[in-house]
Amino acid sequence: MLVIVSYDVSTETKAGRRRLRRVARVCEGMGQRVQKSVFECKVDAMQFEELERRLLAEIELAEDCLRFYRLTEPVELHVREYGKFKAVDFEGPLVL
Template sequence: MTVFYVICFDVHDAKRLRKVSNEMENFGVRVQRSVFECHLESGQLQELKRRLDKLMNPTEDQVRYYNLCGKDKLHIVIDGSGRVSADPDYNLL
């Protein structure tokens, strides 16, 4: 079962930032410069954390993982352009 996460990060080195951003693109959809929406299974989340841990400097950088349930996702408000990413496993017709 996939879970919806909003993952945001603050990386202080340009080279590390580029590597973290590239890795995040393998797991989710970029919605802002350092914010991604991801639909992940437990194993995928653990793999993402493992990969990011290798890229980041724990004394300078941080990643935040926000787990949103289905009800929370219904209350996301976006001002301006953009939309909430769809779960790739499900399509509403």
């Protein structure tokens, strides 16, 4: 499944800036950044649960915001891209 993760972490304090970096690191490990605080993650049900658990462990519910959007198949009908950034095709060949 394709999951969009978006977050808004309060960075008014030093602890908030650390939380922001930790949240971004978790997301980078599971998907690709499409905007500063938005990631696309191609995951199965178990990976989604792990991602959600890890992110909830990092954020401060009273100060931050975390949202997950699960896109239904076929994804091509639900995602339109415009502009410079082009997302990686998770299903295509990996070329190094």
